[in-house]
Amino acid sequence: MSISPLNPKGTRDFLPLELSKRNYIINILRRNFKNFGFSEIETPALEKSSTLLDKYGSEGDKLVFKILNSGDKVKKADILSLQSGDLNSFVRSVSEKGLKYDLTVPLARFVSQHQNEIIFPFKRFQIQNVWRADRPQHGRFQEFTQCDADVIGSNSIIQEIELIKMYDSIFNQLGFKDLVLKINHRGILKGLACHFGADKNIMKFISALDKIDKIGVDKVLEEIKLISSNFSEKQLKNILSEKEFDLTYLKKIFIKNSDSILAIDEIDQILNFFSSNNLVNDLKFDLRLARGLNYYTGTIIEVSSKTNTRIGSIGGGGRYDDLTSKFNLNNMSGVGISFGLDRIYLLLEESNLFPEYLDKSFEFMVANFGIDNLKFISPYIDEIRNKNREVLIYPDNVKLNKQFNYADKHNVSTVIIFGDNERKNGIVLLKNMLTGEQLNYQLNEFIEAVIKR
């Protein structure tokens, strides 16, 4: 029986062109991560359910892909739970493992498990797939790649500064010059919440702020009013509407809140560091930046395009103080950033910033004039390949037009022609596929000519 073959909804096949563009981004990320002293690690796709569950809230738990226990173990399925509608218990009875949902919880597990093999501060990066059982929809996938760089075990502000530099370096190398790197500090947001009497609703205060871009300042103010005992619409609206947010003013209203004063000092140090070390992209303190995740405790950061706002943030991160404590390891301050690979891809595509050479499947093609001619020229091909240049040998001795057509479809720049005539005369013909120009070279000269192309 034959099957109509399709990849599952929410997943993607990557064909060569798309993958080479993705890998172009990933290579620039990896190269910069290394240049900034980060080391790469990998964790498995499979994690124990006990590692994954109860970390992302009950909605998150539902989105963790569960692996069915193998073999006879499924016999232990808890039918009573199923019948009584207790799906969680039923799932637990047939599944002990799941697919990782992000790179952060596995990192916390990793750091705790390997704490004696790691040298702290531990600067690690990780580029791996994660899985979420979200309803598949446009631009949202069940399997996607996360790219994270974190430093665990250092509360030095140097880490924030280095991460900002790295963001700028990576995005600059990708060709982006019109981005804005917004920073803020959870300590400042907490200070604001306290100032307006929302001490007991700090996370709600932050969540409300996080929605400014979606629902506008006025609706956010309405939400905050409901959870604040000392609300002043005018003052908060002023603070949030400032074009250039005023740290001096905030310092004044936080005068009695030492944590928030420290937070302002940290932002000050960062801004001051970059006052003379110019970045290619803009760095801006933005009091409206909140970031949704609730584990952040210090600086937060987000990157987006100033001109292409539809795509949203292409990177974000921040400092967190307590990530590994769920895995028995306390007092490990961490700070990290992540890169939104799919959105960066989109933005590069829409900005026409992918280099042209990525369109080539390979650089050169050797036309096929039979195995004897190929055998003769083979050592020369070896030499070209040893110089890390890409050469495909056309598989069959068929009409040249068909072979050129194959080269054309792969955007090959040059076809290497070596038939009976060329062999007799000790020459090689190089055909430029763009111009159609054909040039003769002596056998001992053509490699140099090829390499130069």
Next chain:
Amino acid sequence: MSISPLNPKGTRDFLPLELSKRNYIINILRRNFKNFGFSEIETPALEKSSTLLDKYGSEGDKLVFKILNSGDKVKKADILSLQSGDLNSFVRSVSEKGLKYDLTVPLARFVSQHQNEIIFPFKRFQIQNVWRADRPQHGRFQEFTQCDADVIGSNSIIQEIELIKMYDSIFNQLGFKDLVLKINHRGILKGLACHFGADKNIMKFISALDKIDKIGVDKVLEEIKLISSNFSEKQLKNILSEKEFDLTYLKKIFIKNSDSILAIDEIDQILNFFSSNNLVNDLKFDLRLARGLNYYTGTIIEVSSKTNTRIGSIGGGGRYDDLTSKFNLNNMSGVGISFGLDRIYLLLEESNLFPEYLDKSFEFMVANFGIDNLKFISPYIDEIRNKNREVLIYPDNVKLNKQFNYADKHNVSTVIIFGDNERKNGIVLLKNMLTGEQLNYQLNEFIEAVIKR
């Protein structure tokens, strides 16, 4: 509550050193795949059950990791099947997807699904993880990386020749000079089977041969005797015991079997091609090479060390004629090879062939003498990093000994020292961590000195 954190049995965390060694291998593979004109693709970890099942035999089906359906869908669990012991039906009722078991079946699905977007012959490579619910044991993992290169849609012998060249090029670049690349042909094995009257038991004949290394020639002969109607122990033993297997002799006994004569011709063409194109490692026709997988139909190949035989084959492959027909695409001859990443790793480790630089977490460390000094020297650090050299800035302004200790643990070669004194004098101190030697450089000269290290 705190959790004792561990990765699941049968899976692995990769710490920086091990991962950098793995990636060293993968980079050489990827570079060569590209140089030989292969294009990279990726398929998702998740595949539909209909794609995965019924492809690997009933034992294989058991080893496919099944994903539990999400949310309310598990309510459709077929309790009756479970109670009656029909586990397969029960599993089907709660699972529609699985994790890919190898790269070959997803490739067949991919080629069939995207046949109109692909240009044939399609040369693709793929380096991705696969999952098998094997019992975890030493050296066998539930999650591991496969590295495959295949050509789909060409029956030219040039493909076999190119794959052999690529094997040799890759293993040579990894430092292996003592390998043997054994080739054989399923058509020859079929010819043998027919010659001894095992026409109806060809796969059993091949499976028996495949066990020579494990159980010895004599036991293999006993097995073959049972399935052969025209058995001659003496003749078969002679054929299999030849030091140099004799193609001319085989041609004689296959005289009436045109398929097997063609098979011998193919092996002849391959050997003839390499008679003057010398490989670094040995290429040998080996009549005892059988390879277990039953989808091979033509040339087969296997690579192993001549000296370190305990590790077994580190690569293998062959030609197959009918891989995509299960997905509605017929007449697509394919040929491919794979690389055993874990075994190559082991062999490199045991042969002491990993380059030393892999031990370094990063090349240079900047000692921390406070944020002001770092701010001053920051543009110089940018310049070093822009030349793709790895620099870590020590996060805290603490005692130098502690900082040097951190550098030592990461095998850093040079620490860059720039404190108040150096700043006053416009110099930079470079400390060689191996010799302890410290040298002064003018600010405008030290980058060149660093780059040269």
